[in-house]
Amino acid sequence: MAQQVRGVVARAKGAPVQVETVVVPDPGPGEAVVRVQACGVCHTDLHYREGGINDEFPFLLGHEAAGVVESVGAGVTDLEPGDFVILNWRAVCGTCRACLRGRPWYCFATFNASQPMTLTDGTPLSPALGIGAFAEKTLVHSGQCTKVDPAASPAAAGLLGCGIMAGIGAAVNTGGVTRGDSVAVIGCGGVGSAAVAGSALAGATTIIAVDLDDRKLEGATKLGATHTVNAGTGDVVAAVQELTGGFGADVVIDAVGRPETWKQAFYARDLAGTVVLVGVPTPEMRLEMPLLDFFSRGGSLKSSWYGDCLPSRDFPYLIDLYLQGRLDLDAFVTETIRLDEVEEAFTKMHHGDVLRSVVVF
Structure with a gap:
């Protein structure tokens, strides 16, 4: 059964973002619903709001995220509810010419969820980088979920999903x-x-x-x-x-x-x-x-491109270094904020006042 959650939506170019009700469908084949625990405010989200990526408004913003898998769709065998994951925006296909040549970090046919998340009136949302994680829950392709050690802080771990990994x-x-x-x-x-x-x-x-x-x-x-x-x-x-x-x-x-x-x-x-x-x-x-x-x-x-990373290889390794005290991911978390403070966080980021503001649910 579809769920309704709160999410940060950019409706028009340059307009302030708003917290709105987002409809998250049940996961279909190859998909997963993730309960988001933390999501960093990245400059790419601001690019989306400013129309610098494309004009497919309205956008559901947020993509530097970590959370817990809530449910999975048919055919998903490598994830199960309760797994702690970092979300990534380059779920490799395994069959394109880059993947077949042993260079999956260049994958030219990455996956996103097939079903759209929507507003309550049925308007489809374009999720930022195929993720849309400024929301209490989000729908992604299962390949966008990388399992890591749950001992990691979600606020720090989620940043590997984009900027820190890049x-x-x-x-x-x-x-x-x-x-x-x-x-x-x-x-x-x-x-x-x-x-x-x-x-x-x-x-x-x-x-x-x-x-x-x-x-x-x-x-x-x-x-x-x-x-x-x-x-x-x-x-x-x-x-x-x-x-x-x-x-x-x-x-x-x-x-x-x-x-x-x-x-x-x-x-x-x-x-x-x-x-x-x-x-x-x-x-x-x-x-x-x-x-x-x-x-x-x-x-x-x-x-x-995305630090030429392979999430399945790099995310767990870097989280291990973090837990060993050899990579200070916590140093990148300047502040933790609420979902309704994202617009203010954009201003702080633009002025250079923060490395990362992180929404914590």
Whole structure:
């Protein structure tokens, strides 16, 4: 029987979000209903509200979530009610050309639930990243549920569902950061700070955090940055080169996603170094550079999709590190809030006042 729950809905571009009644159907084949325990407020949710993703309003926002499986549909064999899960937005299919080549983190045919959640008048809702977890319960494909150790705090664990995984994965999976590397991270919000933490986990010896906000630089230092650069006080490229013996960093991660920060990343890397773009550009952004510079510097220019993660592999591993005290996920939780405080949390995020506000049910 369908259930009615409270959820945060964006009805129109730029309009304040509202808490409304959401109808969650019983799970169909391959689906699961999850009772959400915590969900982080991510910049992607704000992109949805602002029409920056698409115009399929109304949206049911929220996607960085952890919770408990309440019920499953026909054919679901790897989940059962009571399982503690982190929700992910790349449930791999196993049969596309990427999966068949052994690269499921690039899966080109990921799954979402088939049935829509709706408003009480029957209007279908578009769930953010196929999840829609600013709600007391949500309907997802069973492959979007990754079981992890239930000893983890839901507020911390849920953040692996998007931003923290994107940042750690940008360093470890996409950038291939390893022992002894030098790394620069441009932009130290939630994703960039996670890239700093991931670089520290991987054994990088020089980790340079770059941002305009000294508060964020201080936070990055607590997560493993060995040096900081305030981008508003000088030449970022020159500063990174100076801190790396005049050469530039082995890996530079752009967690902002603007033409100017990408250029900084490109020129701040060592010869044959790697640039990783994990910040999301907007459609109108353009980049113009001499083609010869690409050829003469060599190396790799990469984009990181969701930290090139495989949730079934990476989420349990990172939760184990968290429970061992080796990955401080709690440091990313700036505040816990109620469901009706999401709009206020967007403002705090826009002003750089938080790493993450987390809705706790």
